[in-house]
Amino acid sequence: MGNLKYFSLLIAAGMFAACSDNLENAGNVNDGPKTGEGYVKVAINLPSVSSSRAFNESGSLDDGTSDEYAVNDAILVFFKTTSSTGDGTPEATAQFAKAYNVSLNPAGEGDDSHVTNRHTVIGEAPLPADGEKVYALAIVNSNGLFSINANTGELSIKTGTGTDKSVFGTTKTLSALQTAIETTAAKCTTTGFMMLNAPLATTNIPTNIIDLTKVQTLVPVTVYENQTLAENGDVASIYVERVVAKVTLTGFTYADSKYTKTVTADSGDPFNGDKVEFEGWTLNYTNKTLKPVRDVNDITTWLGSSYGTVSRFLGTTKVDNKDLYRIYWAEDGNYDVDYGSGVGKSDAKTAFYVFTDPTQISNWNEETADNTTNSDEDHALYCLENTMDYGKQVTNQTTSLILKTKYIANPGATGTGAQNFFMYGTQQETYTQTQFLTNVETALSLSGGTTASLKDGATGGTYTYIPSGETAGSGKYLNKKDVKNLITLSSGDLNDTQAQTLIQKLGEIKFYKDGDSYYNVVLIRHFYDDETPWDAGETYGTKHLGRYGVVRNNWYEIKVNTISGPGEPTIDDDTENPNPDDEEEGYIKCQINVLSWAKRSQGVEL
Structure with a gap:
């Protein structure tokens, strides 16, 4: 660090x-x-x-x-x-x-x-x-x-x-x-x-x-x-x-009152060279409660032999040359609570301020620390302390960032500005609206002059086949929308058979309306890999305590190192079925450094 x-x-x-x-x-x-x-x-x-x-x-x-x-x-x-x-x-x-x-x-x-x-x-x-x-x-x-x-x-x-x-x-x-x-x-x-x-x-x-x-x-x-x-x-x-933690965002190019970043991917990757225009960011899963005095009563447990590099919990420099040292962890008011669906689980929305849809966010922070026109302004956001036991490091309990962007796919070929585009199935490439509708017509074997078009009012999101009588947006269709609300035919709405055929042939469809792309789960790290090392597929144990979380009086700087592809077409709701923090995948990579307050800088790749 x-x-x-x-x-x-x-x-x-x-x-x-x-x-x-x-x-x-x-x-x-x-x-x-x-x-x-x-x-x-x-x-x-x-x-x-x-x-x-x-x-x-x-x-x-x-x-x-x-x-x-x-x-x-x-x-x-x-x-x-x-x-x-x-x-x-x-x-x-x-x-x-x-x-x-x-x-x-x-x-x-x-x-x-x-x-x-x-x-x-x-x-x-x-x-x-x-x-x-x-x-x-x-x-x-x-x-x-x-x-x-x-x-x-x-x-x-x-x-x-x-x-x-x-x-x-x-x-x-x-x-x-x-x-x-x-x-x-x-x-x-x-x-x-x-x-x-x-x-x-x-x-x-x-x-x-x-x-x-x-x-x-x-x-x-x-x-x-x-x-x-x-x-x-x-x-x-x-x-x-x-009593609050501080978070800043950096890593974009600021010019002409606009923040941008060019997508960097492998040579030949269809996303390489795409353009991302930053529009705003906010914090998600922020705590609703605060212990006014920081709780370190379990420090003797954290310093146990099974907790790996236990020196991570203690400072090394004396405070004002006295025999006093900082402590770098804490237990918040919901430290041991389990959230999600199932017996014995609590609702994360009762403990955290959670955004599950872009329409819930009216106050995006439209500035980042890349704007240095005012040296006494770093455009920070603040949140209450949010820590968890090592086994609770999951996406519906960890404070994270949501980035709102306009993703411009193939900027030299699609004209100026962001436009509708699509991704579907396992294809790691983007399709313009014209390309997508042509593929829809081919998948459905339309004839007799029948054509496909976007349905009026269709919103960005992930679309799949949902049988009539079943409900989108929850259960096994969590974060999914009905493809019958995305595509319409000149001959009328899709029926169940056509909708099922379309998804079988193309796969689930992601619709990026007006190029809106959200990077939903930029999880905030507290300790680094050298202090809390984790191997892919490994189950969290005591040695991982503090790998994720935000502690009061710490400054977490999230630096976007690279963006390698589009995010999601909307904000996903993972309050019911969270993933372990390290198993969350995306097109963002971050870097964390620690300066003052304490200030922790984190780089991400999107």
Whole structure:
């Protein structure tokens, strides 16, 4: 993989060791029973340091766009442990104490390239009683999803119905923020990109992480009795990560306000030299739910001996030269769920935003990163984290791209612009409308002046013979249309016998109306082949965990390396009968590299 750089939001004004449990200070301000509010000094910084993978740390880094770094508001959430609850890890035992809004200086302090990188405040925090330790979690850019009761300091979150619900009802620990909520990427990025604490490992040696005591999400803080002490005392560093993943598309030639690519196939291949005009792209199978805090509670399982190259789950570079390392996987809210038809299966459409027809998509992203006219715009799309167990890496659970194009077959011979064309049977070539109708007439042995034509209103898609009384578009005819709705004769509509004969002789027919061609399943990879190697025909096992999926705060760049033929004439619905991700075939090949955020670039061949 290429270079990996997680975005880190540093709450700090010094280099206090965040993994230390020593919360005392020279004035012993934490001694004795105390109630009420204390103070912490908070400097919110956006450092440019990287946390990269060892196998390629010299690649380029990219910080993204300025709006991805904007900080509009922040909440500090405090947890406490006592002598009786302190055994184990703070993430498991610390109890919610109180939440506070943090006032920020909108101008910030200093800058790193095009982004403000520091906001310094003195904020309130609950004073610890004797024997208590205090831990903090930051919520940056809450986007109205989180709110605080001004009287009690209770933290609430917006539910899918828009009502406020207490985060810490009966569950007072961090696990309450690792429960999936219904939301969207748009809601998490409306007024700044929402960010919460990033889980960090205190070692990058897999065999040293035998339990969660080596993983830190909550950060220990020192609480002072007054502002003066806070201004001059120790502070804690909290690194946060964006809760969304970022995807960009590149690989086309941009000129004259148009994106194009020439089809590259083997010499003599009928598709070679065809032209593809890009029209738009979108994401498919994006998660409807989010765990606000990333869930890495199963990291000790991932680091087991049967999981192959287990070092893929841990960063190799220290965060700010501390003994803290990034973790590169997570479990989302539907990690273990099976989708598809059959007993015990769930409907993928209840868990994901799914497009099964082009008419459902009204907001195609019509730009790619190939348009560099604005250096601070990469035309990205964002989605919520979507991960799955190794056996769930199938097309109806994996976030993917849909590309909408105009495919111009034989551009020198068919005139200008995209036109209707057809493919059928096992023939790997395209036919103009005139050629296709001539073949139809020959297949049906038409005589007496009878001719064939396209039926009015015929839409793009795959057509087959469907007997009268049976239903197209589902079951064994999933993604199939009735050929009787594609072809009509001058003597009248096709009857069942004619339709069956036509499909028997030509094979199933793909109709590309006006040249519309969709590349439906550009699956997003997370780990590379050298980390999760897969051989053709191999069944997924533990060593393939993380091969597919999207993880928050990762930037996946999909680079279209080559297009070797047409896509599909419409968007297929594979919610019922998915294929394993690596068995999905098509005319696209991608390449993935990893830059910042982390940024993962993926090349595809279409």
